Each structure stands twice: as C-alpha cells, then as structure tokens.
Amino acid sequence: MAGRRAPRQARPHPLNLRAETTARYPMDQITDTARYDPAEAEPRWQRAWDEAGCFAVPDLPDGTKPKYYVLEMFPYPSGRIHMGHVRNYTLGDVVARYKRARGFAVMHPMGWDAFGLPAENAARERGIHPGRWTWDNIATMRGELKRMGLSLDWSREFATCDPAYYGHQQALFLDFLEAGLVERKEAFVNWDPVDQTVLANEQVIDGRGWRSGAVVERRKLSQWFLRITRYAEDLLAALDTLDRWPERVRTMQRNWIGRSDGARIRFRLETPVDGHDAVEVFTTRPDTLFGMSFLALSPDHPLAAAIAARDPAAAAFVASCRTLGTTEAALETAEKRGHDTGLRVRHPFNGRTYPVWIANFVLMEYGTGAIFGCPGHDQRDLDFARRYGLSVTPVVLPPGAEATTFAIGDTAFVEDGTLINSDFLDGLEVPAAKRRIVEELERTGQGTGVVQWRLRDWGISRQRYWGCPIPVIHCDACGIVPVPKDQLPVRLPEDVDLARPGNPLDHHPTWKHVACPRCRAPARRETDTMDTFVDSSWYFARFTAPRAETPTSRAAADAWLPVDQYIGGIEHAILHLLYSRFFARAMRDTGHLGLASGEPFAGLFTQGMVKHETYRGADGRWLYPAEVEKRADGTAVHRETGEPVTVGAVEAMSKSKRNTVDPGAIIDRYGADTARWFILSDNPPERDMEWTEAGVAGAHRFTQRVWRLVQGALPSLPPHGTPAPAGFSAEARALRRATHRTIAAVTQALETFAFNVAVARLHEFANAIADVRGEDDDLAWARREALEALVRLFSPMMPHLAEECWALLAPGQGMVATLPWLEHDTTLAAADTVTIAVQVMGRLRGTIEVPVGADEAAVLAAAEAETNVARALAGRTIRKRIHVPGKIVNFVL
RNA sequence: GCGGGCGUGGCGGAACUGGCAGACGCAGCGGACUUAAAAUCCGCGUCCUUCGGGAAUUGUGGGUUCGACUCCCACCGCCCGCACCA
Numbered sequence A: 001m002a003g004r005r006a007p008r009q010a011r012p013h014p015l016n017l018r019a020e021t022t023a024r025y026p027m028d029q030i031t032d033t034a035r036y037d038p039a040e041a042e043p044r045w046q047r048a049w050d051e052a053g054c055f056a057v058p059d060l061p062d063g064t065k066p067k068y069y070v071l072e073m074f075p076y077p078s079g080r081i082h083m084g085h086v087r088n089y090t091l092g093d094v095v096a097r098y099k100r101a102r103g104f105a106v107m108h109p110m111g112w113d114a115f116g117l118p119a120e121n122a123a124r125e126r127g128i129h130p131g132r133w134t135w136d137n138i139a140t141m142r143g144e145l146k147r148m149g150l151s152l153d154w155s156r157e158f159a160t161c162d163p164a165y166y167g168h169q170q171a172l173f174l175d176f177l178e179a180g181l182v183e184r185k186e187a188f189v190n191w192d193p194v195d196q197t198v199l200a201n202e203q204v205i206d207g208r209g210w211r212s213g214a215v216v217e218r219r220k221l222s223q224w225f226l227r228i229t230r231y232a233e234d235l236l237a238a239l240d241t242l243d244r245w246p247e248r249v250r251t252m253q254r255n256w257i258g259r260s261d262g263a264r265i266r267f268r269l270e271t272p273v274d275g276h277d278a279v280e281v282f283t284t285r286p287d288t289l290f291g292m293s294f295l296a297l298s299p300d301h302p303l304a305a306a307i308a309a310r311d312p313a314a315a316a317f318v319a320s321c322r323t324l325g326t327t328e329a330a331l332e333t334a335e336k337r338g339h340d341t342g343l344r345v346r347h348p349f350n351g352r353t354y355p356v357w358i359a360n361f362v363l364m365e366y367g368t369g370a371i372f373g374c375p376g377h378d379q380r381d382l383d384f385a386r387r388y389g390l391s392v393t394p395v396v397l398p399p400g401a402e403a404t405t406f407a408i409g410d411t412a413f414v415e416d417g418t419l420i421n422s423d424f425l426d427g428l429e430v431p432a433a434k435r436r437i438v439e440e441l442e443r444t445g446q447g448t449g450v451v452q453w454r455l456r457d458w459g460i461s462r463q464r465y466w467g468c469p470i471p472v473i474h475c476d477a478c479g480i481v482p483v484p485k486d487q488l489p490v491r492l493p494e495d496v497d498l499a500r501p502g503n504p505l506d507h508h509p510t511w512k513h514v515a516c517p518r519c520r521a522p523a524r525r526e527t528d529t530m531d532t533f534v535d536s537s538w539y540f541a542r543f544t545a546p547r548a549e550t551p552t553s554r555a556a557a558d559a560w561l562p563v564d565q566y567i568g569g570i571e572h573a574i575l576h577l578l579y580s581r582f583f584a585r586a587m588r589d590t591g592h593l594g595l596a597s598g599e600p601f602a603g604l605f606t607q608g609m610v611k612h613e614t615y616r617g618a619d620g621r622w623l624y625p626a627e628v629e630k631r632a633d634g635t636a637v638h639r640e641t642g643e644p645v646t647v648g649a650v651e652a653m654s655k656s657k658r659n660t661v662d663p664g665a666i667i668d669r670y671g672a673d674t675a676r677w678f679i680l681s682d683n684p685p686e687r688d689m690e691w692t693e694a695g696v697a698g699a700h701r702f703t704q705r706v707w708r709l710v711q712g713a714l715p716s717l718p719p720h721g722t723p724a725p726a727g728f729s730a731e732a733r734a735l736r737r738a739t740h741r742t743i744a745a746v747t748q749a750l751e752t753f754a755f756n757v758a759v760a761r762l763h764e765f766a767n768a769i770a771d772v773r774g775e776d777d778d779l780a781w782a783r784r785e786a787l788e789a790l791v792r793l794f795s796p797m798m799p800h801l802a803e804e805c806w807a808l809l810a811p812g813q814g815m816v817a818t819l820p821w822l823e824h825d826t827t828l829a830a831a832d833t834v835t836i837a838v839q840v841m842g843r844l845r846g847t848i849e850v851p852v853g854a855d856e857a858a859v860l861a862a863a864e865a866e867t868n869v870a871r872a873l874a875g876r877t878i879r880k881r882i883h884v885p886g887k888i889v890n891f892v893l
Numbered sequence B: 001g002c003g004g005g006c007g008u009g010g011c012g013g014a015a016c017u018g019g020c021a022g023a024c025g026c027a028g029c030g031g032a033c034u035u036a037a038a039a040u041c042c043g044c045g046u047c048c049u050u051c052g053g054g055a056a057u058u059g060u061g062g063g064u065u066c067g068a069c070u071c072c073c074a075c076c077g078c079c080c081g082c083a084c085c086a
Helices: A018-024 A038-052 A083-101 A117-126 A130-147 A163-178 A228-241 A247-257 A286-291 A302-310 A312-322 A328-333 A379-388 A430-443 A554-560 A575-589 A663-670 A672-681 A693-716 A730-751 A755-771 A777-794 A799-809 A856-865 A867-873
Strands: A067-072 A105-107 A182-192 A197-199 A217-226 A259-273 A276-283 A294-297 A338-346 A353-359 A370-373 A447-453 A472-475 A479-482 A513-515 A522-525 A565-569 A604-607 A610-616 A628-630 A636-638 A644-652 A833-840 A843-851 A880-884 A888-892
Touching (some): A038 A130, A038 A672, A038 A799, A067 A554, A083 A105, A083 A730, A163 A182, A259 A286, A259 A430, A286 A430, A663 A672, A672 A799, A693 A799, A730 A755, A856 A880
Parallel strands (some): A067 A105
Antiparallel strands (some): A610 A644
C-alpha cells in the first residue's frame, strides 16, 4: 500500500553496493578501536530481542496491561524498501517502543499488500510468475526491514496474496452479499480496446490507455459493487468524532462523500418518447426554478439513448461524447457542447415549455443525470446558454441591486439575494425561497426535497489475474450462485497466460468451468478479481488473530481494535482510509467485529515524503546520488569520470530522476540507528524531509559522540544502583536538573509526535553532560544518573545503541527494550534561581538572577539596580512596574 | 472557483497559556590540537560601536497590549486537496 501511489524507489544502482562505496567513507580509515561498530552490534541486539520475545503479544491480552495497537500502512512488495518505508516504519517504531515502555501491551504487526498489477507486468516483461516475483520480493524486503531493528511481532506476518488470507476475504464478500452490501450492476468504465481490459482512472492518460496508447472508450459493463453509499451518512457524521486525525484528511473525506441538500423535480415531456413521459432532475437551487431556460440530459441518460435510437444526429452527438474518456481532467478541458433534441418539457408552475438538450457537461453519475438550466445563477448554464443563444432571466437580485436595471453579463450571480421574476417566491431571500418551493413541489406532487451524495458505490471488479477471485458462480439456470463457504478459498490457477490481452482468468482453458453448486449443471466461475484496495481494507483486523479459522476472531479483534495509532502517507487520505472505515462498519454489521463506533483507526498520523537533490551529468542524463561527489567548493562532479555535474531541484525520490538513496547501503555504511536518528531529527514528521549526506553524517557523529561519552565516563562512575549521596554540589544539582528537565521534555515531545524536538533536547542534554568535568562522588553519581537517562530516553529512536550503552552502564541489568519509561522528579527539575528578563518600555535591557519565589519588591529592586537597566532608567519617572514572576519585569516610563 | 494549510538566519527548524526570538542540527568562517590530514574541541546571525553597548529583524501594512512569531483586520506569496457535483 505505502508506495503504490507514492513514487516508487529505484532498484539499487551498482554504485550503492557496499563494496563500492564504503571505502570512500572516512570512518573506515579510522583505526580507533573504541569506535562503536553498528555492523557488529545491531544484528546482535536484533537476535537478543528476538530470542527474548520482547515484541510478541498474544491474540488475547491477559488484561494486566492496557492495550495499544500501533500500525503502519503495510508495504507493497515492489522489490526493495525505500526511504519512504524507512521513515514510515521508524515513526511507528518510536511510538511502539515508547508505548511499550509506558506500560502498554503493544500490538505492532507487519505484513504485505501483495496483490497488484506490478507483479503481472513483471511477469510479462521478465517471464517470472507473479507469485514467484511477489514472494521473492517479500523475502528480500523482510530481510531489509529486519535490519532496521523494528520492534515488530513478526509472528503475525501475512501476505494478502496468500490463499490463507484471501480465502477469508472471499468469506467476507459472501457475508456482505448476503447482507445486501454487494450488488452487481451496469456501470460505465474506461475500456481499453487493445488490451481488452478495464482501466482505472489514473491509468488513462489524455484519453488513452497508459500501456496500449489506444483511445479509451466509455463502455457499460456488469460490475461488482460494494454498497459503501449505504453508510454515507454515518461515514460523514463520524468524521467529527475522529479528533486524532489530521484536519485536512477529514476535510478531504468530507468533500469526497459530498453531501448536498436540494430537490428532485419532475418535468413532464410534451411528447413522450419510448415510454418516457417525464424527466427528473436534481438541483441544489430549486429557488431558481423560475429562471429556467432549458433542460439538459447527460449523453448517458436513458432518455438520451431513446432519442438517439430515433435520431441519427443525436446518436452522433452521444457517440462523440463517449470517446472523450471518463477522467475528470478530460471532462474539465472539454468545451460545453450540446444537441437540441427538439423535445420540450413543461415547467411545474409557470405553464411554459422549455427545450430539452443533450449536453456533454451533465454527468450521469451525479444526481439524476439531468439538470434544469438556470443561466442567470449558474456559470456552466450561462456558458451553455450564451453559446446556443438560450434565454437568460435573472431571478435572484444581489443585495443593493435594482430589479429594473439588474442584468446578467458574462458572470452568473451565484450568491444569495432576493427573489424576483418568480411568482410566489418574489421578495423572499434565497434560503426561505428554497424552503417555500420545496413545500410547493411536494404539495403538488411534482418534486421532493432530497439529500444527494457525491460518494458512489465502490466498483471492485478488475479483469486481472493477480487479485482475489470473486467467489461466485454464474449458472444459466440458477443465476448468480455464491461459492459455498466450505469450498473456499477459490484459488487462483498457477498456470496462466499473461501474454494474451484481456482477462487471464477468462481465457484459462479449465479454471472457470465448474458445476453449479445448486443444480450441478455446467456453470462458469466469475473471472473478475477484486480491487486490491479490498485487501487492505481489513488487514488491520486480521492482524489481531492472523491464524484464525474465520476472517476474524471476535475476542481478539474486540480486545485490540481500534488501531490506536495508524501511520502512513497522505496519498491514502481518501480511498484506503474511507474503504477501511466502510469495511469496519460492514464487518461489524455482519458480525465479524464488535467495534461499535465502526471506526478502525482512532489516531492517524500522515508523514511527509522523503526528497533529495537531483543530479544530471554532462550528457544530461540523471545520476544517482551515489555517483556524485560534492566538492568542498560547492561544485559537484561525477565520482568515476570527474565530469561536472549539474545540481537540480530537491524533489520526491523517484526512480525516473534517480535521486534515490538505498536504505540498505545507508545501513551498511552507518547502521540502522543513524538512519533512524537522522530521519527523526531533520524536521517535523508530517512535513516533507530532505535526505542529505551531510545530515546523515551529522547523525552518525552523534551516535559516536554518545558512545565516547559513555565509554569515557565509565571508569569514574559509581556502580549501577549505588544509593544517592546525602548531598549534592551546585554543579551536581544543575546536572540533575538538566536530567529531570530532559526526561520531562522528551516525554512531552514523544507524546506529541515532535520527534525532531526530542532529538534537539537530547543533543542539548548530551552537551550538558559533556560540559560537566568534576570527579567528586556526588557529581559522578549525578553523571551516572544523567547517562542512564540519556540512553533510555533515546532508546525508542536508536534502540541498538541504547542496548549497547546500557550493557556497559548496567551489565546484567536486562535490556532497555524491557525497561519502563523514566519519570521525572518535579522537585529536582525545579531551579533554585531563575533568570528574569528586565525590559524598559518593552525593550530588553538586561537580565537578573533571583531566587525562585523571591518577593516582588526584591525582584523589582534587583531589576532597577541592574547596571544597564539603571542607565536606561536614569532621570526618568517609572509610571508602571510589570512583574510576571519567574518571567519578566517591564518598566513603563 | 471552493476547501485546508504554511510564510522565522545561508538551510532544516525551536519558542509553554501573549513574557529574553533564532534553541538544536546542517553548511560556512575563524581558532585549538596535529609534521600534516582526518577525527575531536572552542567561538561566530545582521548593521553600527567610543567595545560599555546600541539599532533593526519572525512575508507586507495596520490594530489590541506594559509587552506580539504567538491575538484581531487587510493584503501578498507559496503548498496541498477537490471541482462542469447542478
């Protein structure tokens, strides 16, 4: 999932391989044996965590600890992990490790979003079976993820392409079918006539298929739909309860669901056509009904089809609209065009008739596929009316305008005002006019007030091989027959021909031919597979009991759900998250979950992209960062050839621009902790970050600095667990204050996803520890306290280094991964004295150091006495003295 | 067009509930250590300075306040999402 729409990472360039690059990095030339060696230490600690089972949790928690479910969007197994994955999983791992230390039973699983088109493309291009390609990629990527030291419960791992997973998905489908949540209906699709397949909207580029280049047709096909619209009201309303979701994601979902309040109005046709004697339109502006000038049908409207059947000109017009494609972009750029059918409809109230047009800008998918045109108060209708010379009557008067002189030019008036030229609505304001006319329409049986949704049912049919088969059978006698549950999973056949265009399951020689489960007559399997978004719509529930015999184990699901913290890319703000919200409700209503709220993700965090500078060689070709050497003078050259390199813009890492950095190469060179620390330190995690070599090197310096700090201090430290001395010097008290303030600050930062702030506080703390030089017993004790705190505070971010330091500081005292989080001591964090800023007329003139809780008179006296302040005050009268205890003094003259 | 968000040094960014703007890191410059380099450590935002300090500065203009990065109004710029949605 993560990475399906996001830019995909490149295959590693040969230059990224370890043997090629590490020799250039200076750290390998260093002979200092005291250096921390992540390549040796990290795998060792990963084994230790694994053997101790630190991160495994049972399906049914024992109830001694509160639960916390951390989930990152699971990856699509595209080949190798990329920096986007590293960022995503690092963020989740910090949360998981922190919450574990805070005493929660933490569920933190990982799996694979393993169905999808790239596997079929790879099969075609390289002759590898999609399953083989996918499982190989999973093996590679699992190894790469394990090297990151993530605190995952790997015993829960699964891949969605495994029949052990998708069989349960088929069972869910059958339950949804029985509950009336699945529907088979005709729908328009993007049809590629060369590849003979349905294309997703994003696979249509400029009206052509992305692979074949053929002009895409709009074709009506029978498709399977999940009835997400049944939950539209709840999916919208419940957004208000998701207070730990980003506001913009909620806004995007609101727009997507798109509630609009309006009316349906019936217009009688003067001459019935083929059984149609009326047209129903939807409008949000029933108040403008008296400003009507025409009625327009979508080219896909049934009445348009009926007209086209009799009228070649109409048929030609409808056909020309079809070739435009269904992408929003294609519709947007299209000019408004129409065809006058010659038919007329009668107005519900004024007795007049108006022409019926077929117009290319009217969408069949929204409302009723027909509109009434009011050019005075709708820009689209106005454009259309001007083009075809249709009448324009203003019926809403802008505030302050004069009814006798007001006229519409090239801009429709779409705001509120007072109704004119509108019979019984005259004089009413727009909201009142809307209410009044709906009453009138309902009273006369010509219309009704309705709520219209933009959200459409979810078409899940895909004519693809590498997806979950839809478990139904088509029988000529019995119709659509569900596959009996005891025959699940319906497995994909292994032997397929992907070279032929069209649906591989459909032209498989034997697979689809089965006996009808009901009447035993020869029948055919459904050959469509499900949209891969289905796979990712319930995986979070399956993780709670990944080996259960049924899709979920109710006890496990109810114990662990909802996910407390979900983390992933903003590119899934609408579809994946909306589909999952729908699935949680549908699963609840079919008994698979107890989740009363229907909300699968209580908290959501969307991380930013990872970007990098781009480089071009002398010949204009893109170069990988690993091929480029930055010179001290700021110029860049090719490492091998020495030719100059042009440094371009910082852009999202992408294969096509080759501005990718291979995580494996970074771990080889610096270790996982360095990569994690850099990713967390650079900027706030919701923003896009720039990956820079200098930044990684800086992060790596810090790991070595910490190691030196601990090693250097070790000989002079009292043993772990030594009781505190009776008293502390001022210097020792200051260090302890720094320790306890840092505990408080880092805790606060981790709670609020301000990981970059946590990193900054830990830098400061390390500086503070290094600044303290004395050897007295009390100071040594405070230094141990500080170093132990430092290590434990950075442990969620650099877990391996933390273990390695902890083993030095407290040998035989267990692993940091199993230690509780530190609590700060408010008393120790409190200062004895405080620095107060002294202002004169709001300008800073000096600072004074006063005891905490000093009385106001003393503080003011000290402030006035400060030399620089005194000079500023000399010869002036103080009119007012402001004193904010512990903060500031301000003298007003 | 509608909706959401953001503007702070050369760069990424920090700043609690309105109280010392620029923490921390990166880059750059200077210094220490070294035969030298790397590594490491120290110092440095701008302008003026009589070296005490002073002035300007958080996109722009106004306002509230003893005091504004923070609150209010107007404007400018950038980013993201949606859109013939009737």
